[in-house]
Amino acid sequence: MNRKACLAQSDLIHVMPELLSQWNSSVPRYTSYPTAPQFHEISTSLYQEKLRAFDQSEKPLSLYVHIPFCRSMCLFCGCSVVLNRRADRAQQYLDHLLKEVELVASNFCKKRKVAQLHLGGGTPTTLSEKQFEILFATIQEHFTMLPEAEISIEIDPRTVLTDDGKKLLSLKRLGFNRVSFGVQDLDPQVQEAVRRRQSEEMTVSTFLKARDLGFHSINIDLIYGLPFQTVDRFSKTVEKILELKPDRIALFSYAKIPWLKKHQMAIPDKTLPSTEEKFRIYVDARARFMTGGYTAIGMDHFCLASDPLSTAYFQKKLTRNFQGYTVELAEDMIGFGLTSIGFIENAYFQNRKDLESYQKAVAKGDVSAAKGYVLTEEDIRRRKIILSLMCHFEVEKRGLPEVDLTQLKEEGLLFETQEALIATPLGRLFIRRIAAKFDAYTAQGNFSRVV
Ligand SMILES: C[S@@+](CC[C@H](N)C(=O)[O-])C[C@H]1O[C@@H](n2cnc3c(N)ncnc32)[C@H](O)[C@@H]1O
Ligand code: SF4
Known part of the structure; x- marks a missing residue:
């Protein structure tokens, strides 16, 4: 089927405006169940108890490490971010993070096996090469990475370009095998309106550099529903991304949550596409990705047949966690760092959300979760x-x-x-x-x- 034919087909997905506004309710994205508003204060010993119960099993683990720092704030951002340009502050955070890894691992009698490690943020690549090495060495001191482990990281292209790819190379050497680039939209007017200036040339050259270095699994994040986007304008971004042929594409709906993220209020409502236009942008982009050879995974991911996410989808081994859709390599997850959420023995645990209190607690040897939920x-x-x-x-x-x-x-x-x-x-x-x-x-x- 050629692309035009497919677009004609996508036109068939037409929802009456009244129905669309009725369906456009406020509903969780189910990155967990129960969802985060159900989490509550828990006893300080509960996390340790669950970690020790987990230690009786032979199950592998998934690890999530949160690096909250960003050098500037994108106005749309819904992530857990700390604005920072000071190297000493990042180092101080890392020191506490390393201590947390050591303290949590001390609950295990033996080194636990790790099937999945993900570094998210914020922007993990605000760390230096040396800091990555230290973080990795500490994780390996306390956990055993399985040879087939998926080791992934979220990358803001703006943070890895000035050094001619040295940081990307060092990530490759450390064993990262999956990288995810934040792009959002290539259109300069959209970028300007959300204060994320990232030229197309920058995105393309970072992507090509990663391919050159041998990263076989590359994801690109896009967002629809941003200011000034229309079907036509966003389709240009989609077509350019298709030319790059990333292994995965995450096409997120702009999550507007100004009651939680005050900076989103700086985006005037009148610049946003209407609900109908936003829906059309999604339907059109989805059709283009599918005609371009991608399998639609869940509600917002697309991947090539060669990508493990595609196999997981067809084998029904796909799962969903706070990082989105993923291949289920381990059911239990430990979250390290500010705001991180883990899932151990059917209980969620969330770390403190305030940098000072997180660091103070870790310095005292206290890694109890701030909140949690036992299912x-x-x-x-x-x-x-x-x-x-x-x-x-x-x-x-x-x-x-x-x-x-x-x-x-x-x-x-x-x-x-x-x-x-x-x-x-x-x-x-x-x-x-x-x-x-x-x-x-x-x-x-x-x-x-x-x-
Ligand atoms: C932690 S960021 C990725 C790494 C890096 N900080 C960057 O922006 O390039 C994770 C992704 O979440 C998505 N995101 C952030 N805020 C969002 C929002 N309000 N609605 C939908 N997606 C959002 C973006 O696509 C972003 O790339
Ligand atoms: S989208 Fe990424 S770079 Fe922008 S503020 Fe959020 S975490 Fe930072």
């Missing part, structure tokens, strides 16, 4: 259902709780077979709404909108 049997059951819907667009009917799905079926978002509930092609685009039906807590919390 009940009922939560575990619903978590499985929600994950199955979010990752695979279907769920087995056996054992499902009683839920009224009449409206979703009438709206054409869902259908039933004897064994399963399955989202229709349209329902896939609104999978958060379908998943929310199985959430026992949706009424509590203020979330970004579906579109």
